[in-house]
Amino acid sequence: MIGRKWWVPWVWxxxxxxxxxxYLAYPVLDTVRRSFQxxxxxxxxxxxxxxxIIKNPAPLVADTHSALLNNLLWLTLFPLIVVPAGLVLAVxxxxxxxxxVAKSAxxxxxxxxxxxxxxxxxxxxxxxxxxxxxxxxxEQIDREPVAWLQDTRAPQRWITDxxxxxxxxxxxxNNLALITVGVWMWTGFAxxxxxxxxxxxxTEILEAARVDGANEFQIFRRIILPxxxxxxxxxxTTLIINALKIFDLVWVMTGGRFSTDVVATLxxxxxxxxxxxxxxxxxxxxxxxxxxxxxxxxxxRFQFQEEIR
Amino acid sequence: xxxxxxxxxxxxxxxxxxxxxxxxxACGDDDDDDGGGGGNGxxxxxxxxxxxxxxxxxxxxxxxxxxxxxxxxxxxxxAPWQSDTGGRVNFTGTRNITAELTxxxxxxxxxxxxxxxxxxxxxxxxxxxxxxxxxxxxxxEDLVRDNxxxxxxxxxxxxxxLYGFFMKADTKATIWYSPQTFEDMNMEPLDADASFDDxxxxxxxxxxxxxxxxxxxxxxxxxxxxxGSDWIQQIILNEHGEDVYDGLIDGSVPFTDDRVKDAWExxxxxxxxxxxxxxxxxxxxNATNFxxxxxxxFTDPPGAAMVYLGGFAAGFIQxxxxxLEPGTGFDFFTxxxxxxxxxxxxxxxxxxxxxxxxxxxxLASADAQKIWVEAGGFTSVNTEVDLDAYPDEVAxxxxxxxxxxxxxxxxxxxxxxxxxxxxxxxxxxxxxxNPGQLDSILQSIExxxxxx
Numbered sequence: 001m002i003g004r005k006w007w008v009p010w011v012w013x014x015x016x017x018x019x020x021x022x023y024l025a026y027p028v029l030d031t032v033r034r035s036f037q038x039x040x041x042x043x044x045x046x047x048x049x050x051x052x053i054i055k056n057p058a059p060l061v062a063d064t065h066s067a068l069l070n071n072l073l074w075l076t077l078f079p080l081i082v083v084p085a086g087l088v089l090a091v092x093x094x095x096x097x098x099x100x101v102a103k104s105a106x107x108x109x110x111x112x113x114x115x116x117x118x119x120x121x122x123x124x125x126x127x128x129x130x131x132x133x134x135x136x137x138x139e140q141i142d143r144e145p146v147a148w149l150q151d152t153r154a155p156q157r158w159i160t161d162x163x164x165x166x167x168x169x170x171x172x173x174n175n176l177a178l179i180t181v182g183v184w185m186w187t188g189f190a191x192x193x194x195x196x197x198x199x200x201x202x203t204e205i206l207e208a209a210r211v212d213g214a215n216e217f218q219i220f221r222r223i224i225l226p227x228x229x230x231x232x233x234x235x236x237t238t239l240i241i242n243a244l245k246i247f248d249l250v251w252v253m254t255g256g257r258f259s260t261d262v263v264a265t266l267x268x269x270x271x272x273x274x275x276x277x278x279x280x281x282x283x284x285x286x287x288x289x290x291x292x293x294x295x296x297x298x299x300x301r302f303q304f305q306e307e308i309r
Numbered sequence: 310x311x312x313x314x315x316x317x318x319x320x321x322x323x324x325x326x327x328x329x330x331x332x333x334x335a336c337g338d339d340d341d342d343d344g345g346g347g348g349n350g351x352x353x354x355x356x357x358x359x360x361x362x363x364x365x366x367x368x369x370x371x372x373x374x375x376x377x378x379x380x381x382x383x384x385x386x387x388a389p390w391q392s393d394t395g396g397r398v399n400f401t402g403t404r405n406i407t408a409e410l411t412x413x414x415x416x417x418x419x420x421x422x423x424x425x426x427x428x429x430x431x432x433x434x435x436x437x438x439x440x441x442x443x444x445x446x447x448x449x450e451d452l453v454r455d456n457x458x459x460x461x462x463x464x465x466x467x468x469x470x471l472y473g474f475f476m477k478a479d480t481k482a483t484i485w486y487s488p489q490t491f492e493d494m495n496m497e498p499l500d501a502d503a504s505f506d507d508x509x510x511x512x513x514x515x516x517x518x519x520x521x522x523x524x525x526x527x528x529x530x531x532x533x534x535x536x537g538s539d540w541i542q543q544i545i546l547n548e549h550g551e552d553v554y555d556g557l558i559d560g561s562v563p564f565t566d567d568r569v570k571d572a573w574e575x576x577x578x579x580x581x582x583x584x585x586x587x588x589x590x591x592x593x594x595n596a597t598n599f600x601x602x603x604x605x606x607f608t609d610p611p612g613a614a615m616v617y618l619g620g621f622a623a624g625f626i627q628x629x630x631x632x633l634e635p636g637t638g639f640d641f642f643t644x645x646x647x648x649x650x651x652x653x654x655x656x657x658x659x660x661x662x663x664x665x666x667x668x669x670x671x672l673a674s675a676d677a678q679k680i681w682v683e684a685g686g687f688t689s690v691n692t693e694v695d696l697d698a699y700p701d702e703v704a705x706x707x708x709x710x711x712x713x714x715x716x717x718x719x720x721x722x723x724x725x726x727x728x729x730x731x732x733x734x735x736x737x738x739x740x741x742x743n744p745g746q747l748d749s750i751l752q753s754i755e756x757x758x759x760x761x
Contacts, residue, residue: 127596147596255531
């Protein structure tokens with residue numbers, strides 16, 4: 001506006017900028033600095049910590065390969081299950097009279113913290129069939145109890161007890177058990193956002209399609225899906241970021257043990273239990289680098305959408 | 310329309326104000342509530358007792374590991390100090406104390422007093438000069454040197470100076486059993502001079518008589534595997550001696566040493582032999598929580614004959630089976646060989662403020678420790694505490710075992726700490742799942758030495 005001094009906007013932004021600098025920019029830069037230093041952050045060691053992550057010399061203390069693979073599993077499987085589930089549920093619930101009740105029921109798990117969900121499912125997965133719901137059900141159908149959170153064998157084992165004992169890398173029963181809990185929690189989120197997107201589709205198009213003789217599947221595939229694509233992308237990127245950040249769930253249920261470690265639990269353990277701040281910081285930086293592309297895609301999408309307006 | 314919109318705005322504003330007021334009331338009020346950081350167990354809130362005092366000492370911020378019943382007992386223990394001196398103890402309990410302590414010290418907000426159960430951090434802090442040596446509190450060093458056995462004074466000395474003292478010790482040489490079950494099945498508990506082979510033979514006799522001899526549980530969140538380390542360290546100390554034990558801690562004996570491997574295999578013999586455990590083998594053992602594993606020998610009918618866990622198991626058993634009398638309903642015999650490994654909480658301070666020093670001196674004294682001894686679940690290593698103060702036979706026998714052991718060693722995994730401890734625990738759970746890979750597991754563990 002004419003007449004306004006140039007520094008006025010900066011004054012208004014100052015508090016937020018200061019908070020961002022102190023609580024975001026400084027810690028990030030400090031962490032990057034520590035990732036190039038030794039365990040006590042005293043001497044410079046160049047890329048040694050990153051070498052540690054790549055070489056994985058001490059798998060019993062910090063299995064970095066396992067952690068990275070587990071994160072990879074989370075970020076592929078987690079959105080892959082949640083988004084279609086949310087989408088299908090969104091479409092189905094929009095057709096029933098008790099839509100509000102159904103959506104609430106699926107959404108309620110979002111209201112509790114990850115820690116609470118972790119504790120709940122820790123009991124559900126308990127090995128003792130007198131305590132663990134899952135194993136109690138297995139007992140009902142005359143099957144052996146499964147150590148859901150400790151078993152690192154391949155998933156088909158608990159169904160058929162045959163086939164290879166170990167599937168490649170992160171495909172373990174306990175990883176899948178953990179991802180199941182994540183899915184339970186976040187399907188509600190996908191459902192609610194996609195449902196809102198669904199409501200935004202004008203009914204005229206749908207009517208016209210029905211008049212033209214399209215069946216429900218065709219409507220879904222050719223009309224709903226393309227229109228919803230931006231919303232689906234938003235949900236997917238949010239879920240991918242969550243999958244990369246996952247900590248509380250894994251920490252509460254297994255403490256990262258039995259090969260369920262993810263990068264976040266690993267750098268926590270490295271920094272505060274093993275007290276090697278160098279490797280811990282390096283892991284945090286790796287996580288940051290993994291998230292950055294996803295964030296960029298998200299941002300580009302927002303900008304793109306702003307431009308269309 | 311505008312009127313209802315205004316109404317909404319007012320309502321919303323009111324709700325926000327009420328919310329923030331509640332938030333401030335809950336968090337800001339220091340007078341009554343939890344002091345210090347997070348963790349489970351919460352803060353202790355000592356409602357000011359008589360409050361009449363000559364010296365008004367301030368608050369002392371204590372970080373420890375206790376929660377639930379242990380916390381209640383700790384509070385009773387410090388109550389007299391609080392009423393005598395007018396000071397106040399703000400206790401925060403968390404089992405995750407290593408992480409919490411590191412966070413707080415690095416963050417510049419250490420507690421006044423810390424009471425963890427491992428000495429790795431303690432030694433680190435002492436060397437870095439972050440904690441006070443006991444001579445900085447008047448009378449404290451003399452009190453500790455006079456009242457505590459040499460073994461325990463040695464353990465708290467770093468580079469020649471005394472930095473802490475031990476309270477609430479635990480013996481880990483106790484194998485728990487139900488005397489009734491043994492009587493019904495015509496079995497005798499072993500003597501202290503028995504050998505490990507005798508233990509295996511006893512186990513076999515139970516198998517032949519139709520009862521699984523052992524109940525073992527290793528699950529414990531991120532420290533899963535530690536009960537297995539208790540087994541192995543007892544075997545090492547008894548079968549191979551103090552030198553190997555000490556050597557393992559300082560690095561002169563590698564984990565790949567034949568004697569260490571032998572101890573692991575002996576543990577494997579108990580855990581993995583068919584029919585030896587009620588949990589049914591590696592999967593069950595890894596999945597069963599250590600506390601839940603103490604129950605099978607005492608159910609009716611019994612699920613197993615014996616469970617090996619430290620003295621604190623008495624607390625678990627009594628809580629789950631309140632009708633059982635210590636000594637008749639449940640009892641322990643010494644791990645074959647007679648040597649005792651154990652743990653203890655070490656108390657050290659980060660400053661020498663009057664309140665902190667006063668509380669430290671009080672906690673080290675026999676009078677204070679006697680209070681908790683009488684409440685049960687606490688073994689003191691202060692030699693001035695009368696053995697009759699112990700509430701029951703089982704507690705007294707544990708104290709005797711600790712004070713009179715020929716060979717006493719601090720818990721091995723607590724002593725090695727840090728990354729090596731992590732590797733050790735993980736190695737144990739992996740060994741059970743893949744017993745054939747013992748050599749490579751031991752190599753991996755040894756390779757992790759030097760990570761702190």
